[in-house]
Amino acid sequence: MSDIPGSAKPAIAHGMRLQWEPAQEAHVLLYPEGMVRLNSSAGAILSRCDGVRTLTDIVTDLERTYSVAGLGDDVTAFVALALDKHWLELRE
Amino acid sequence: MSSATPVGHGLAAPNAQVGMSQAPRSASAPGPPLWLLLELTYRCPLHCVFCYNPTDFANTGPELGTGDWIRVLRQARALGAVQLGLSGGEPLAREDLEPIVAQAHTLGYYINLITSGIGMTEARIRALKVAGLDHIQLSFQDSTRELNDFLSSTRTFELKSKVAGLIRQHGYPMVLNVVLHRLNIDHVGEILEMAEALGAQYVELANTQYYGWAWLNREHLLPSRAQLERAEATTRRFRERVGTRMQIYFVVPDYFETRPKACMSGLGSVFLGIAPDGTALPCHAARMLPGLQLPNVRESDIRAIWYDSPAFNRFRGEAWMKEPCRSCPERARDFGGCRCQAYLLTGDADNADPVCDLSPHHHRVTEAVARAEQAAAAAAGGVREQALVFRDHRISIAVVPGDPVRR
Numbered sequence: 083m084s085d086i087p088g089s090a091k092p093a094i095a096h097g098m099r100l101q102w103e104p105a106q107e108a109h110v111l112l113y114p115e116g117m118v119r120l121n122s123s124a125g126a127i128l129s130r131c132d133g134v135r136t137l138t139d140i141v142t143d144l145e146r147t148y149s150v151a152g153l154g155d156d157v158t159a160f161v162a163l164a165l166d167k168h169w170l171e172l173r174e
Numbered sequence: 175m176s177s178a179t180p181v182g183h184g185l186a187a188p189n190a191q192v193g194m195s196q197a198p199r200s201a202s203a204p205g206p207p208l209w210l211l212l213e214l215t216y217r218c219p220l221h222c223v224f225c226y227n228p229t230d231f232a233n234t235g236p237e238l239g240t241g242d243w244i245r246v247l248r249q250a251r252a253l254g255a256v257q258l259g260l261s262g263g264e265p266l267a268r269e270d271l272e273p274i275v276a277q278a279h280t281l282g283y284y285i286n287l288i289t290s291g292i293g294m295t296e297a298r299i300r301a302l303k304v305a306g307l308d309h310i311q312l313s314f315q316d317s318t319r320e321l322n323d324f325l326s327s328t329r330t331f332e333l334k335s336k337v338a339g340l341i342r343q344h345g346y347p348m349v350l351n352v353v354l355h356r357l358n359i360d361h362v363g364e365i366l367e368m369a370e371a372l373g374a375q376y377v378e379l380a381n382t383q384y385y386g387w388a389w390l391n392r393e394h395l396l397p398s399r400a401q402l403e404r405a406e407a408t409t410r411r412f413r414e415r416v417g418t419r420m421q422i423y424f425v426v427p428d429y430f431e432t433r434p435k436a437c438m439s440g441l442g443s444v445f446l447g448i449a450p451d452g453t454a455l456p457c458h459a460a461r462m463l464p465g466l467q468l469p470n471v472r473e474s475d476i477r478a479i480w481y482d483s484p485a486f487n488r489f490r491g492e493a494w495m496k497e498p499c500r501s502c503p504e505r506a507r508d509f510g511g512c513r514c515q516a517y518l519l520t521g522d523a524d525n526a527d528p529v530c531d532l533s534p535h536h537h538r539v540t541e542a543v544a545r546a547e548q549a550a551a552a553a554a555g556g557v558r559e560q561a562l563v564f565r566d567h568r569i570s571i572a573v574v575p576g577d578p579v580r581r
Contacts, residue, residue, distance in 0.1 A: 106254060112308075114286060114311070
């Protein structure tokens with residue numbers, strides 16, 4: 083899990099779309115004939131995965147936004163899970 | 175459901191819920207129609223023997239116009255609809271498909287085109303891409319040209335291969351759907367090889383569901399248990415070879431199961447279908463259900479249809495259930511199964527889906543399987559009692575429950 087380098091740039095995978103759905107009060111990931119509803123933390127992480135920011139940038143941004151330290155492991159674990167499920171892909 | 179470890183103050187554990195089903199809700203407070211399916215037309219150049227379209231489709235009213243469809247899209251999106259299926263019939267038969275897609279994209283739908291590929295050209299796929307189409311699901315009848323053309327009663331295999339190429343070139347994920355039945359299930363290995371050659375990323379091997387034209391042809395189409403087991407074994411071996419490069423979904427025919435499918439995640443839960451004539455459907459086949467006064471988008475808006483109409487409330491909650499469902503601990507998982515199947519096989523849509531072996535009517539499913547095995551053996555011996563019925567507007571007739579081959 084923790085073998086994703088901090089310099090990796092995660093992005094929403096090709097063919098998937100992340101959007102905010104007011105009716106569900108949640109971010110959702112949309113893909114062919116399916117949907118993943120994200121809780122607020124998962125939404126906060128994936129909405130920062132733009133293929134430009136590095137994993138380190140994303141952790142720093144989340145820690146600042148939510149005024150907490152030590153999010154690195156949890157964010158990395160979720161990014162690993164999302165990569166495994168092909169929700170995310172890594173950009174160079 | 176999947177979750178990672180807790181994140182601490184102010185940020186809960188990241189968590190994601192997969193699938194279109196929603197948290198259980200009471201009948202009085204249904205969630206939004208997350209999955210909207212527009213059956214844009216019943217017109218189709220193919221004549222597939224397993225089509226789920228109503229067998230009396232030629233007797234339905236005129237197709238909605240572009241403005242009607244766009245009104246439906248706006249109203250459903252306002253309620254929270256987000257996954258959009260465009261099907262039919264063959265949706266490419268609609269010349270206004272591109273403006274419908276463009277409007278849906280602007281509204282924020284994820285748009286799936288479910289097509290046989292007939293009518294797809296370089297110009298159209300380019301226009302659909304520009305309009306914002308997200309995904310194309312291409313159906314194949316079989317891996318060989320002979321059977322593909324026979325089962326759909328056309329010569330289309332080469333055209334489909336060409337369309338598969340267009341789909342890839344335009345950067346769409348390659349999603350193939352092949353409907354399986356007795357006449358092609360033994361070709362599952364060749365079908366998967368064809369899918370691999372076409373660069374498919376997802377393949378859905380969908381065993382026929384027996385509604386509409388497939389119901390008429392059930393005795394010809396139901397595979398034997400031995401065929402099914404061989405096909406599953408072949409699929410398993412193929413999966414081991416290709417790994418994650420190709421994802422294969424094998425949808426088992428429910429006649430061979432002992433618990434019913436959670437049809438539509440419960441009627442009136444997430445799915446809203448609109449038929450070509452504007453009839454609003456709580457499931458694809460709901461037109462057949464007796465006494466269900468299906469509303470029409472020409473007369474009512476989507477909010478009233480979804481939340482207030484008797485038809486969409488008819489099977490919400492559990493009050494409609496009979497025994498053994500009513501007291502069954504599994505009722506919240508499968509909602510009693512498929513209402514249409516209950517009606518077709520028992521004559522009463524409130525009964526348990528007879529696929530369930532707790533249903534007193536389960537023998538109607540096992541008998542159908544046994545009859546089909548006998549028919550297969552007879553056909554192999556050169557005896558064929560009934561001809562396959564190809565989907566055709568000239569022989570479009572109503573289906574009655576009971577014997578699927580009643581004439």
